[in-house]
Amino acid sequence: xxxxxxxxxxxxxxxxxxxxxxxxxxxxxxxxxxxxxxxxxxxxxxxxxxxxxxxxxxxxxxxxxxxxxxxxxxxxxxxxxxxxxxxxxxxxxxxxxxxxxxxxxxxxxxxxxxxxxxxxxxxxxxxxxxxxxxxxxxxxxxxxxxxxxxxxxxxxxxxxxxxxxxxxxxxxxxxxxxxxxxxxxxxxxxxxxxxxxxxxxxxxxxxxxxxxxxxxxxxxxxxxxxxxxxxxxxxxxxxxxxxxxxxxxxxxxxxxxxxxxxxxxxxxxxxxxxxxxxxxxxxxxxxxxxxxxxxxxxxxxxxxxxxxxxxxxxxxxxxxxxxxxxxxxxxxxxxxxxxxxxxxxxxxxxxxxxxxxxxxxxxxxxxxxxxxxxxxxxxxxxxxxxxxxxxxxxxxxxxxxxxxxxxxx
Amino acid sequence: xxxxxxxxxxxxxxxxxxxxxxxxxxxxxxxxxxxxxxxxxxxxxxxxxxxxxxxxxxxxxxxxxxxxxxxxxxxxxxxxxxxxxxxxxxxxxxxxxxxxxxxxxxxxxxxxxxxxxxxxxxxxxxxxxxxxxxxxxxxxxxxxxxxxxxxxxxxxxxxxxxxxxxxxxxxxxxxxxxxxxxxxxxxxxxxxxxxxxxxxxxxxxxxxxxxxxxxxxxxxxxxxxxxxxxxxxxxxxxxxxxxxxxxxxxxxxxxxxxxxxxxxxxxxxxxxxxxxxxxxxxxxxxxxxxxxxxxxxxxxxxxxxxxxxxxxxxxxxxxxxxxxxxxxxxxxxxxxxxxxxxxxxxxxxxxxxxxxxxxxxxxxxxxxxxxxxxxxxxxxxxxxxxxxxxxxxxxxxxxxxxxxxxxxxxxxxxxxxxxxxxxxxxxxxxxxxxxxxxxxxxxxxxxxxxxxxxxxxxxxxxxxxxxxxxxxxxxxxxxxxxxxxxxxxxxxxxxxxxxxxxxxxxxxxxxxxxxxxxxxxxxxxxxxxxxx
Numbered sequence: 001x002x003x004x005x006x007x008x009x010x011x012x013x014x015x016x017x018x019x020x021x022x023x024x025x026x027x028x029x030x031x032x033x034x035x036x037x038x039x040x041x042x043x044x045x046x047x048x049x050x051x052x053x054x055x056x057x058x059x060x061x062x063x064x065x066x067x068x069x070x071x072x073x074x075x076x077x078x079x080x081x082x083x084x085x086x087x088x089x090x091x092x093x094x095x096x097x098x099x100x101x102x103x104x105x106x107x108x109x110x111x112x113x114x115x116x117x118x119x120x121x122x123x124x125x126x127x128x129x130x131x132x133x134x135x136x137x138x139x140x141x142x143x144x145x146x147x148x149x150x151x152x153x154x155x156x157x158x159x160x161x162x163x164x165x166x167x168x169x170x171x172x173x174x175x176x177x178x179x180x181x182x183x184x185x186x187x188x189x190x191x192x193x194x195x196x197x198x199x200x201x202x203x204x205x206x207x208x209x210x211x212x213x214x215x216x217x218x219x220x221x222x223x224x225x226x227x228x229x230x231x232x233x234x235x236x237x238x239x240x241x242x243x244x245x246x247x248x249x250x251x252x253x254x255x256x257x258x259x260x261x262x263x264x265x266x267x268x269x270x271x272x273x274x275x276x277x278x279x280x281x282x283x284x285x286x287x288x289x290x291x292x293x294x295x296x297x298x299x300x301x302x303x304x305x306x307x308x309x310x311x312x313x314x315x316x317x318x319x320x321x322x323x324x325x326x327x328x329x330x331x332x333x334x335x336x337x338x339x340x341x342x343x344x345x346x347x348x349x350x351x352x353x354x355x356x357x358x359x360x361x362x363x364x365x366x367x368x369x370x371x372x373x374x375x376x377x378x379x380x381x382x383x384x385x386x387x388x389x390x391x392x393x394x395x396x397x398x399x400x401x402x403x404x405x406x407x408x409x
Numbered sequence: 410x411x412x413x414x415x416x417x418x419x420x421x422x423x424x425x426x427x428x429x430x431x432x433x434x435x436x437x438x439x440x441x442x443x444x445x446x447x448x449x450x451x452x453x454x455x456x457x458x459x460x461x462x463x464x465x466x467x468x469x470x471x472x473x474x475x476x477x478x479x480x481x482x483x484x485x486x487x488x489x490x491x492x493x494x495x496x497x498x499x500x501x502x503x504x505x506x507x508x509x510x511x512x513x514x515x516x517x518x519x520x521x522x523x524x525x526x527x528x529x530x531x532x533x534x535x536x537x538x539x540x541x542x543x544x545x546x547x548x549x550x551x552x553x554x555x556x557x558x559x560x561x562x563x564x565x566x567x568x569x570x571x572x573x574x575x576x577x578x579x580x581x582x583x584x585x586x587x588x589x590x591x592x593x594x595x596x597x598x599x600x601x602x603x604x605x606x607x608x609x610x611x612x613x614x615x616x617x618x619x620x621x622x623x624x625x626x627x628x629x630x631x632x633x634x635x636x637x638x639x640x641x642x643x644x645x646x647x648x649x650x651x652x653x654x655x656x657x658x659x660x661x662x663x664x665x666x667x668x669x670x671x672x673x674x675x676x677x678x679x680x681x682x683x684x685x686x687x688x689x690x691x692x693x694x695x696x697x698x699x700x701x702x703x704x705x706x707x708x709x710x711x712x713x714x715x716x717x718x719x720x721x722x723x724x725x726x727x728x729x730x731x732x733x734x735x736x737x738x739x740x741x742x743x744x745x746x747x748x749x750x751x752x753x754x755x756x757x758x759x760x761x762x763x764x765x766x767x768x769x770x771x772x773x774x775x776x777x778x779x780x781x782x783x784x785x786x787x788x789x790x791x792x793x794x795x796x797x798x799x800x801x802x803x804x805x806x807x808x809x810x811x812x813x814x815x816x817x818x819x820x821x822x823x824x825x826x827x828x829x830x831x832x833x834x835x836x837x838x839x840x841x842x843x844x845x846x847x848x849x850x851x852x853x854x855x856x857x858x859x860x861x862x863x864x865x866x867x868x869x870x871x872x873x874x875x876x877x878x879x880x881x882x883x884x885x886x887x888x889x890x891x892x893x894x895x896x897x898x899x900x901x902x903x904x905x906x907x908x909x910x911x912x913x914x915x916x917x918x919x920x921x922x923x924x925x926x927x928x929x930x931x932x933x934x935x936x937x938x939x940x941x
Contacts (some may be wrong), residue, residue: 098908099678099733099908100734100907100910104733107733126648127888130649134794134797134798134801135798135808136800154649190836234647241647258534270634271632274907282535282538284536286537286544287537300908300909303910304909305727363787396649399650408471408644409644
């Protein structure tokens with residue numbers, strides 16, 4: 001499936017190079033269901049260059065969605081950094097992702113463009129969101145780079161982010177971004193089952209990771225997990241998982257699952273993803289043997305010690321292998337909309353996608369950049385498709401559900 | 410030698426002699442208002458919670474549980490800190506323990522290590538898969554949950570009690586206890602009936618700091634899986650329910666207010682005995698070796714274990730390099746810079762409050778002094794967010810430009826450490842000294858500058874250094890308010906831990922201990938606080 005940038009008479013064409021990219025890269029998984037107008041609803045901030053209602057209203061800053069087109073169309077199979085214009089100026093990014101994960105791509109961009117300076121503020125993802133909410137439009141941040149759609153949606157709810165240029169919006173399948181283009185995913189990952197391979201074979205009735213259930217619901221009912229399973233309930237990723245489960249299995253079943261994990265399985269709860277993966281890997285008598293969490297923690301441990309016993313498994317086509325994205329939202333008030341737009345384009349260009357695939361073992365979100373790495377292909381895992389910006393159950397309710405069922409740290 | 414009963418007279422005279430001016434009172438009140446101002450944000454946020462929901466939150470069984478756990482953590486840490494800190498202070502000041510300088514440093518030094526780093530090191534050494542396990546195939550009984558948190562927090566918090574008790578012992582007259590001995594009181598009796606009442610305010614001051622540290626700590630209980638009040642506050646934050654978090658934080662403040670009132674009762678009647686005669690040291694005799702063994706064991710647990718673990722991480726680097734985590738010298742410079750600024754500003758803020766409350770015994774002075782303690786009991790992330798809001802609303806153009814807001818945040822949280830030590834030294838000024846200055850026609854300002862300030866300087870320096878040390882190890886507010894992109898030692902440790910690449914935490918952690926340790930030695934060499 002391809003989508004070109006034609007047929008939108010009222011809209012300027014942005015990033016002509018990406019027009020080519022869009023043609024070349026292709027955009028599967030992104031059926032043209034809303035008439036090629038991703039910003040079709042009334043909240044659209046990118047429309048028609050008529051200016052904005054609830055963002056950028058101080059006039060001076062201008063909106064990123066109105067950023068100038070860059071360069072001439074380039075007929076290539078994938079948009080490359082060299083097809084995009086130079087990045088020049090200073091950017092301030094609040095990041096909920098960790099330095100080891102995304103600093104390399106920032107450094108690469110700074111190496112590529114002499115005139116570019118990227119200031120990054122690292123903190124916990126949820127702290128960043130809370131801080132941005134308190135800062136309001138006085139924030140020094142141009143962008144928030146989050147590891148979790150829930151955090152980006154929270155910024156949308158607070159009216160803190162503005163629309164992205166249409167070419168950017170069009171480049172990303174709708175389920176991986178906000179429908180109105182108020183944030184976009186940049187890379188993706190699935191939830192996974194971490195386990196200590198040595199202990200699984202020696203101390204449990206499972207011979208190997210291959211025997212682990214492929215349905216997440218069984219992790220709460222199979223007695224073999226009793227006392228040996230863990231999770232980390234305070235992450236955005238886990239809340240997304242709960243929201244997805246509610247959608248797939250129903251709220252009552254989800255409550256039952258949470259309750260069974262707490263009451264029957266005596267789940268160990270961690271407040272840090274690193275601590276949890278450390279404990280699985282460490283393998284002491286009281287440490288968990290199996291844990292639900294993101295896959296990149298295991299990748300990090302294996303980077304430090306290739307012989308480490310931690311390993312990964314995936315459920316199939318359920319909330320347990322929820323595909324979710326890390327992504328960016330642009331704050332209302334930015335100094336240089338062109339620069340911000342250009343920066344986001346660079347993240348979604350082939351080099352940006354490949355960079356994070358290599359460094360973090362993440363999946364690309366732009367179709368046409370093929371995943372190469374040690375994790376199973378998405379076709380194998382077959383994660384369910386969701387609109388990550390609009391779960392049936394909102395984030396607050398998911399949090400309350402966990403509190404009510406006693407799964408808190 | 411003064412009879413004990415004369416202390417109250419002395420105190421009355423003191424207060425009568427040089428009533429602090431109303432300008433001083435106003436200045437103290439201004440400091441108190443400034444450092445309590447972030448609480449306004451808490452109230453404002455909490456007020457947006459619907460009454461029914463607020464009721465539910467405050468009275469929920471979860472809140473009751475974490476309140477009980479937090480109070481238990483606080484009481485246990487305080488009690489254990491007293492059990493460790495007071496005997497250690499007596500041991501290093503009143504006995505013939507050999508190498509008492511060394512043991513003083515060993516007993517005080519754990520304060521420089523962030524407790525959650527101590528926790529990580531402890532598990533890395535004694536936990537399953539840790540060094541001891543690998544070498545000897547043995548692990549200690551599992552240290553986790555509330556008990557684990559009590560254990561680790563105590564190890565890194567008791568030095569508050571040790572330091573304040575030690576300062577009190579150094580500034581009280583040991584010959585009094587000897588007099589009691591000549592009256593046939595046993596040594597224990599003499600300690601209990603003579604020395605203890607003298608040093609009680611010092612002990613109480615340290616116990617209060619330990620208690621407030623314990624109840625506001627998040628990192629260690631979280632690492633240990635203990636379900637405490639701060640966990641609940643963080644849980645609400647993680648769900649972006651800031652108003653719930655604010656409401657809970659206010660509830661924490663209410664608990665702390667009770668503690669502050671109770672401590673105000675214990676710490677009262679701080680006397681001004683300025684005797685320096687420490688009397689004959691207690692001879693340890695056969696107890697010398699067990700005493701040294703005990704302090705050594707404590708030092709191994711609190712200091713050698715973390716240093717050994719960090720060094721182990723460093724020498725065993727096997728993974729691919731992660732250039733973004735590479736150590737840079739400016740991390741250390743930034744840490745020191747922030748901590749120095751915080752120390753200076755905290756001392757400047759502490760001086761009027763401590764002087765006013767030390768020389769006036771009014772309700773107002775008590776309230777002002779107590780008010781400066783509130784910030785120490787509120788988790789850093791809460792103070793940080795409050796200042797984010799207040800900073801962007803008052804001086805938006807300067808927000809995150811420079812370090813003023815960050816330094817103010819440190820002062821809000823750590824001011825009581827300076828107020829406490831400065832106030833103790835103000836209380837020790839013999840009134841006749843000031844009267845003498847006044848009879849020589851020195852005005853109040855000149856008297857303060859030429860007489861009072863030199864006398865209280867050791868207390869000011871000690872307070873500044875305590876603030877310096879706690880700022881060095883502070884994380885959540887630094888992450889929130891530092892000029893964008895500025896890294897410190899503790900941020901580098903945090904980033905390495907996030908990346909599960911502990912080898913990159915080694916150099917910053919070792920440097921943190923080295924720099925803070927040297928600063929601690931400077932503090933202990935201070936006159937009046939001195940290593941003698």
